Amino acid sequence: MPAPKIKHAKLFWLGFFVFMFLVLAAHVVPVYAASTSTPALSPSPAFDVSRSNATTTKEIALTFDDGPYGTSTAEVLDILEKEHIHATFFLIGKNVEEYPALARREVADGDLIGNHSYDHSKKLATLSQSAFELNLLKAQLAIVSNTGISPTIYRPPYGLLSDAMHKVLVKDGFHTDFWTIDAEDWNYPKSPSALIIKDILAQAKPRAIILFHDGRDTHVDYPRGNLVDALPTIIDDLKKEGYTFVTVDKFTR
Numbered sequence: 084m085p086a087p088k089i090k091h092a093k094l095f096w097l098g099f100f101v102f103m104f105l106v107l108a109a110h111v112v113p114v115y116a117a118s119t120s121t122p123a124l125s126p127s128p129a130f131d132v133s134r135s136n137a138t139t140t141k142e143i144a145l146t147f148d149d150g151p152y153g154t155s156t157a158e159v160l161d162i163l164e165k166e167h168i169h170a171t172f173f174l175i176g177k178n179v180e181e182y183p184a185l186a187r188r189e190v191a192d193g194d195l196i197g198n199h200s201y202d203h204s205k206k207l208a209t210l211s212q213s214a215f216e217l218n219l220l221k222a223q224l225a226i227v228s229n230t231g232i233s234p235t236i237y238r239p240p241y242g243l244l245s246d247a248m249h250k251v252l253v254k255d256g257f258h259t260d261f262w263t264i265d266a267e268d269w270n271y272p273k274s275p276s277a278l279i280i281k282d283i284l285a286q287a288k289p290r291a292i293i294l295f296h297d298g299r300d301t302h303v304d305y306p307r308g309n310l311v312d313a314l315p316t317i318i319d320d321l322k323k324e325g326y327t328f329v330t331v332d333k334f335t336r
């Protein structure tokens with residue numbers, strides 16, 4: 084009899100599809116559940132520009148730490164203005180209190196400002212979450228009250244980022260920024276301008292984030308002439324190589 088055979092075939096295929104559905108569901112559902120579960124408190128890995136995007140767009144970011152810092156910051160701002168480019172400044176809260184007009188000029192010039200702690204202490208990475216948060220927000224208050232801008236980016240002094248710091252930064256909505264090229268200009272005796280120029284140009288590549296220092300911790304009158312002398316040549320040579328200058332928030336993170 085043909086009819087029962089067809090019926091059996093139909094039942095076989097129906098059973099097969101139900102079986103396959105159950106197999107797939109068993110595999111897919113846990114993956115979906117895992118991907119949508121609440122993330123653990125531990126923050127995502129630090130931003131690594133070298134892995135974030137393989138673009139070859141010749142964009143590069145100049146960043147300046149430890150200011151504002153008297154005449155050297157003013158000289159850097161004059162150079163940026165003359166070159167018609169913008170940069171990112173990571174400010175020390177205590178220095179903002181010392182030189183509020185310079186911090187305001189950075190904002191007025193269209194540069195991006197970030198938080199670089201209140202006093203650049205080497206102990207920041209050893210502090211509890213609450214003690215670190217106090218330092219972070221003290222710097223934030225100095226910056227906001229003097230510029231009207233509340234930064235959303237933070238660069239840890241010495242690049243030292245503890246788990247406690249990272250948790251607080253994530254909780255308070257900060258993006259942590261590092262760098263990819265260190266000019267080592269902070270070390271005045273060992274970094275004359277010619278060496279800074281040579282090193283930066285040798286390492287420059289698309290999406291690089293260059294670390295300079297328009298200040299030096301909370302020191303007073305630390306010489307910054309090596310940077311100020313090197314900067315115009317670095318900018319001009321990078322322009323000749325086809326680079327455009329962006330603030331760090333323009334990069335895909």
Ligand SMILES: [Zn+2]
Pocket residue numbers: 148149199203240241300
């Ligand atoms: Zn610093």
